[in-house]
Amino acid sequence: MHLDEKEMKMLDKGDIIELKKGTVIAWVPKHFLCSNKSGVFDEYDHGEISLENMPYLQGKYVVYKTSFDGGGPMWDGVPYPNGHHVFCEKVDAEESRIDRRIEFFQSGLFDAMIFDITPIGKAELSYCERI
Numbered sequence: 001m002h003l004d005e006k007e008m009k010m011l012d013k014g015d016i017i018e019l020k021k022g023t024v025i026a027w028v029p030k031h032f033l034c035s036n037k038s039g040v041f042d043e044y045d046h047g048e049i050s051l052e053n054m055p056y057l058q059g060k061y062v063v064y065k066t067s068f069d070g071g072g073p074m075w076d077g078v079p080y081p082n083g084h085h086v087f088c089e090k091v092d093a094e095e096s097r098i099d100r101r102i103e104f105f106q107s108g109l110f111d112a113m114i115f116d117i118t119p120i121g122k123a124e125l126s127y128c129e130r131i
Contacts, residue, residue: 008115010084010106015063016091016121021051022114024102028054044099048112057102061088062123070108083108 011017026049030037033047051058064087071082083105090100104112 008106009118011063011066011086011117011119013063013066014123014125015119016060016123017063017088017117018060018120019051019088019102019114019117020058022104023048023050023112024057024104024114025049025112026054026057026102027099028057029099057090060091060120061102062091063088070105070110080109081107083110083113086114 025046027044027046028049029041030043030045031040032049032054033045034040037043049057066087067085068082069085071080073079084107085103085105087103088101090102104114106113106115106117
C-alpha cells in the first residue's frame with residue numbers, strides 16, 4: 001500500500017538518497033534494452049531498468065532537479081496526471097557521465113516509480129573558480 005500523496009514528502013533538489021531497489025529510468029548500454037543489440041555495450045539508450053538487475057546503479061544519489069510533468073492523454077483518450085519527477089546523479093561516481101544519472105517518479109501513473117524513500121542527507125551547491 002502506498003502513502004497518500006498528501007502524507008508523502010516529495011524529494012527536493014539537494015536531497016541525498018540511497019537506492020537499492022525499484023524501477024528507474026536510466027541511460028544504459030543497449031545490450032540491456034534491445035533484443036537486437038545483444039553484446040552492444042558501447043552504445044547507450046534511455047529506458048526503464050530494475051535496480052535489482054543492475055547493481056552498478058545501486059548506491060547514493062543527489063537530487064539535482066525535480067519537476068511536475070509526464071502526464072498526458074492515454075491511448076484510449078482518458079487523461080492521466082502529471083507526477084513528481086525526480087532527477088538524480090550518483091554521488092560516488094568518479095566523473096559526471098550520462099550513465100550515472102537516473103530518474104523516477106514519486107506520484108502519478110508511471111512504471112518508474114519509487115514511493116517509500118527518505119533522504120539520508122542534504123547537499124549544498126557550491127562553485128569554485130578555476131584559474
